[in-house]
Amino acid sequence: MLAAAAVRTDANDPLGCLEVGERPDPQAPDGWATVRLRAASLNHHDLWSLQGVGLPDDRLPMVLGCDGAGVDEEGNEVVVHAIVGDPDFRGDETLDPRRTLLSEKHDGTLADLVVVPRRNLVPKPADLSFEEASCLPTAWLTAYRMLFTQGALRPGQTVLVQGAGGGVSTALVAIGSAAGLRMWVTSRDEAKGKRALELGADQAFESGARLPERVDAVMETVGEPTWDHTLKSLAPGGVVVVTGATGGHRAVTDLRRVFFLQQRIVGSTMGTRDELVRLMRFLAETGVRPVVDSTLPLEEAAEGFRRLADGDVFGKIVLTRPA
Numbered sequence: 001m002l003a004a005a006a007v008r009t010d011a012n013d014p015l016g017c018l019e020v021g022e023r024p025d026p027q028a029p030d031g032w033a034t035v036r037l038r039a040a041s042l043n044h045h046d047l048w049s050l051q052g053v054g055l056p057d058d059r060l061p062m063v064l065g066c067d068g069a070g071v072d073e074e075g076n077e078v079v080v081h082a083i084v085g086d087p088d089f090r091g092d093e094t095l096d097p098r099r100t101l102l103s104e105k106h107d108g109t110l111a112d113l114v115v116v117p118r119r120n121l122v123p124k125p126a127d128l129s130f131e132e133a134s135c136l137p138t139a140w141l142t143a144y145r146m147l148f149t150q151g152a153l154r155p156g157q158t159v160l161v162q163g164a165g166g167g168v169s170t171a172l173v174a175i176g177s178a179a180g181l182r183m184w185v186t187s188r189d190e191a192k193g194k195r196a197l198e199l200g201a202d203q204a205f206e207s208g209a210r211l212p213e214r215v216d217a218v219m220e221t222v223g224e225p226t227w228d229h230t231l232k233s234l235a236p237g238g239v240v241v242v243t244g245a246t247g248g249h250r251a252v253t254d255l256r257r258v259f260f261l262q263q264r265i266v267g268s269t270m271g272t273r274d275e276l277v278r279l280m281r282f283l284a285e286t287g288v289r290p291v292v293d294s295t296l297p298l299e300e301a302a303e304g305f306r307r308l309a310d311g312d313v314f315g316k317i318v319l320t321r322p323a
């Protein structure tokens with residue numbers, strides 16, 4: 001099968017570690033299903049993998065990709081839930097200490113075929129294209145959990161999203177505004193801020209700008225470059241939901257601000273299969289659709305990775321396979 005894989009890792013040259021070529025077809029163990037992929041979307045996670053974050057050398061080569069949608073052996077159109085956990089674990093699978101994401105321990109979705117535990121298959125809604133559906137399991141599910149589960153936000157509250165162009169940021173704005181939240185964004189790029197307004201954001205600001213008022217919640221995926229602004233922008237009693245640190249993870253926190261203003265800092269990772277099902281229902285009810293920046297054939301994966309690494313993206317880059 002054709003696949004895009006990490007064949008080595010290098011923190012300074014991730015794109016040089018990507019190989020797009022033929023790999024052996026995967027064999028599904030008992031209880032697992034084989035999905036013929038039609039679309040798979042890129043995430044920053046794939047770049048981290050190529051840099052060796054969460055991907056030790058003894059697991060190479062590894063087919064990349066957390067997100068995919070395709071057709072199972074019985075002809076059902078499915079979306080692939082990306083968390084593979086301990087089959088005996090009960091409860092919220094994002095809390096399973098043995099969980100991994102596709103492409104961390106098991107080959108991922110940037111391929112013709114992927115094998116996953118059968119329970120990871122979720123029926124694809126007919127009104128979502130394969131390309132749209134392939135955006136959901138990581139970035140969009142993460143955004144859904146950040147807002148509603150970890151943030152526990154209510155319609156009418158004001159939410160600041162740090163960064164406008166990323167897969168998670170665009171999902172936060174689209175989902176949050178459709179849910180009646182007042183969504184504000186920051187961006188390093190005025191053009192991306194404008195696109196966020198078209199997507200439903202109420203206001204867009206330059207990164208680090210002073211806001212007209214403090215917000216109820218901040219959605220943080222950038223990390224070090226925005227952390228100080230995040231805490232300064234948060235109203236007393238507000239919540240920061242942290243799900244990533246693209247710009248660095250060693251941010252300095254003024255603890256006096258945290259305790260005096262009773263700020264809450266909450267982590268969030270991916271989402272459960274049940275949340276993925278609810279996200280799809282939310283899209284069906286609201287008509288909101290994933291923001292696809294561009295679609296490329298899998299053969300051109302390197303170009304998609306280059307654009308992701310350059311930050312030259314608004315929404316998701318999707319890699320496709322023919323039917």
Ligand SMILES: NC(=O)c1ccc[n+]([C@@H]2O[C@H](COP(=O)([O-])OP(=O)(O)OC[C@H]3O[C@@H](n4cnc5c(N)ncnc54)[C@H](OP(=O)(O)O)[C@@H]3O)[C@@H](O)[C@H]2O)c1
Nearest residue numbers: 044163164165166167168187188225244245246247269270
């Ligand atoms: N914990 C989880 O389960 C989970 C799930 C999904 C993603 N993540 C993490 O969340 C992060 C975002 O993921 P993604 O796929 O959406 O990545 P992405 O598409 O590469 O997005 C990067 C975002 O960060 C902003 N940004 C990057 N560098 C910045 C800087 N120096 N200063 C200010 N803003 C900066 C960009 O905003 P502008 O270009 O508009 O300024 C953009 O919105 C990644 O670190 C990823 O690993 C974690």
